[in-house]
Amino acid sequence: MHEAVMSDNVFTAQQPPASTRKRQQRAESVQSFAVRAVQIVIAVGFFALWEWGARSGAISTFLFSSPSEVWALALARIKDGTLIYGAYVTGMETLAGFVVGSLLGTALGLGLWYSRFLARVMSVFVLALGSIPVLALGPLVIIWFGTGIESKIALATMSCVIVALLQAYEGAQQVDKDLTRLLTSFGATKRQIFTKVVIPSSSSWVVAAAKLNVGFSLIGAVIGEYISSQHGLGNLILIAGANYNISLVLLGVFSLMILAFALSSFVGVVERKLLGWKLAGR
DSSP: OHHHHHHHHHHHHHSOOHHHHHHHHHHHHHHHHHHHHHHHHHHHHHHHHHHHHHHHTSSOHHHHOOHHHHHHHHHHHHHHTHHHHHHHHHHHHHHHHHHHHHHHHHHHHHHGGGOHHHHHHHHHHHHHHHTSOHHHHHHHHHHHHOSSHHHHHHHHHHHHHHHHHHHHHHHHHTSOHHHHHHHHHTTOOHHHHIIIIIHHHHHHHHHHHHHHHHHHHHHHHHHHHHHSOSSSHHHHHHHHHHTTOHHHHHHHHHHHHHHHHHHHHHHHHHHHHHSHHHHHHO
């Protein structure tokens, strides 16, 4: 009884006072607000300086256009629907490739945990495939899957499957070996250890790979649109560049940035849903 009371007192003593927690939360809120404010100031300052340079003649509008021209073109393209449709096509290709590549790579990476021998055999081939630039595979993928959306999804999948595989496998290898031995001594099967320990412990590695793969899958989709497509932001940028339409090129680039930010935010929401308990612990 005395030991239980002591344990409760020690546990209570380790908890920071409510006033301290409130001060910490208030300081974090102030810092987050300051970070956002500085980011907005930098962005506004950049576009203001760019616009001033274009209007004063310090910057060539033929080479760099201007924010006002890009904005006017964006409104026109949104009104006629071409920009929205292009972003939709590229977004669907990216999202589909991201989901397929992440799930496939994660399943293969975690599956290699079952057999260390198989993992050592496959390591050379995984590294060899990961060293191939996606651009080099583009013509083959177009021949195999055609010029439709399937080839873009395939390139987006190839762009992120290796990263997901390596991260998932590394996360599985980081599982506490003493814990697995303890569970084995209690009669736990390998499948039980895999489902109850390996998968939860590797979740942070899988999410980290997903954050990287958002950009990789977008690159794969755009490369596919560069090689052969009639729609999408990659096709828009390619045609605009061929016609020396700098404003349209920049509009496509900014649209890709916004699309990447939206997809990253989606991954962040998934992370909070899956790893909320870890984030709360931090």
